[in-house]
Every structure is written in structure tokens, then in C-alpha cells.
Amino acid sequence: MGAPNPLSTHWWNPHPKYYHLLLLGPEHPDTLTSMGALACTLRHLGKYTEAQELEMQVLEACKKVLGPEHPDTLTSMGALASTLRHLGKYTEAQELEMQVLEAHKKLLGPEHPDTLTSMGALAT
DSSP, rough: OOOOOTTTEEETTOOGGGGGHHHHTTTTTHHHHHHHHHHHHHHHTTTTHHHHHHHHHHHHHHHHHOOSHHHHHHHHHHHHHHHHHHHTTTTHHHHHHHHHHHHHHHHOOOSHHHHHHHHHHHHO
16 A cells, blocks of 8 residues: 655645645745744654754754845744753854844844844843
């Protein structure tokens, strides 16, 4: 009978985990959002290495598809920095957080809420 397809429960009904990937493609913004949400869940579950791998994929795809200064790209960068902090990779996390802060200052100004949030992330 052959091995089951891991991407679907049935050929006509894709598994919800892969819905965006199958229907929209791996670089569609909605797919990237879903991947980022999954990475966040992994981080909250303490699965930091898995979260880091997924967040790195999301960040690279966001840079490629949306550009390096797009808000979603900066959000992905901040999420990866948070995971790196949990993994004890403080220097790498700080470098990413500095990039996010500088981009927010440039794009939004020094007193915008997102800029202030970036400052707070860098301070912790």
C-alpha cells in the first residue's frame, strides 16, 4: 500500500500543520507567519534549539521576500534574538537586537512604541 504522505491526513484534506505550506508555498507571508507562531510555541515549550532552527528559516525568508527592514522581518529578528538569549548565546542575541533597534530608530523614530520596545529588549 505504500508509506503515508506526512504532509496530509488524506490527499484531499491536508494536515493543518502544513496547510499554508501546501496551499500558499514556503515563502508566502502567511506561511512565514505560521512558521513564526510555531517557533514561538516551541520556545515557550522550552524547545529552544528547534525554535532557533525554525526562526532562522523564517528570518532568511523574510529578508528575501519582504526585505531587511520590513516590520515582519524585524519581528522575526527579535524573536530569534529572544531564543538565542534562552540558549545563552548573548552576543548573537545582542547583535540582532541592536539591528532591530537601529532599524526601528531609522524607520519609526526614537520615540515610537516599537523603538522603545526594542530598547527594552536590548536592556534585558
